[in-house]
Amino acid sequence: MKRAVQLSCALIALALSSHGQIVLNFDDLTLNNYDPIPASYGDTLVANIADIQYRTLNPGDFSLYESHLEFWNSDYGDLSKVAYPSANGMVGEIAIVPAEGYGVRLVSFDMAGYSHADLTNTVMRLLDGSGNVLQNFAASGSVSIQGDGTGPQHSTFTPNLTFAGTVLLQWGTDWNVGLDNLQFEAVPLAAIPEPSTWALLGLGVVGVLGWRRWR
Numbered sequence: 001m002k003r004a005v006q007l008s009c010a011l012i013a014l015a016l017s018s019h020g021q022i023v024l025n026f027d028d029l030t031l032n033n034y035d036p037i038p039a040s041y042g043d044t045l046v047a048n049i050a051d052i053q054y055r056t057l058n059p060g061d062f063s064l065y066e067s068h069l070e071f072w073n074s075d076y077g078d079l080s081k082v083a084y085p086s087a088n089g090m091v092g093e094i095a096i097v098p099a100e101g102y103g104v105r106l107v108s109f110d111m112a113g114y115s116h117a118d119l120t121n122t123v124m125r126l127l128d129g130s131g132n133v134l135q136n137f138a139a140s141g142s143v144s145i146q147g148d149g150t151g152p153q154h155s156t157f158t159p160n161l162t163f164a165g166t167v168l169l170q171w172g173t174d175w176n177v178g179l180d181n182l183q184f185e186a187v188p189l190a191a192i193p194e195p196s197t198w199a200l201l202g203l204g205v206v207g208v209l210g211w212r213r214w215r
């Protein structure tokens, strides 16, 4: 029993360690404003991530509008080379699809308003591959995004969310809010405790304590 608990603790420590993180920043792309972000962009940048996908969605039902995001070089706050939805009023989406046996830890991302403007997202959330909301930043209706230089010239969000499958980031509906510096990594499924695992671990700790007391 004790050995099992130590093993579980070791796996949890692995889940919390940081290694193999990537920052998707679009900075190595040479494109014109309004160009689509290539569908293959970022696919080979990090081990154990099978695919990164870019989409623009309709705002009402989140159905597909176009199978890409667009690229802009500058003036989204102090960010350069950013991604934004392909039409105004739409929702941008990036999907991080892990390889078999892996999940995703989404560490952080930056957003800023064009052109050097403070704006708002009315949609900003993380979802799993089935469309279940994992985290809703706009639960109160909107999220302020910096950009005008009065205060920070961009906003940084640090969800640090680990999930045992595909993670989607959606934001909108103003195409003058751009995304940059999306930081994430692949995490082995074995290192991602599920709620039931936590419960078993708790029982294990109780068991060890009980065993010690009995001794």
Ligand SMILES: [Ca+2]
Pocket (backbone or CB within 6 Å): 039, 040, 041, 043, 051, 052, 053, 054
């Ligand atoms: Ca891709």
Ligand SMILES: [Ca+2]
Pocket (backbone or CB within 6 Å): 025, 026, 027, 079, 080, 081, 082, 180, 181
């Ligand atoms: Ca960039």
Ligand SMILES: [Ca+2]
Pocket (backbone or CB within 6 Å): 118, 146, 147, 148, 149, 150, 151, 152
């Ligand atoms: Ca400001």
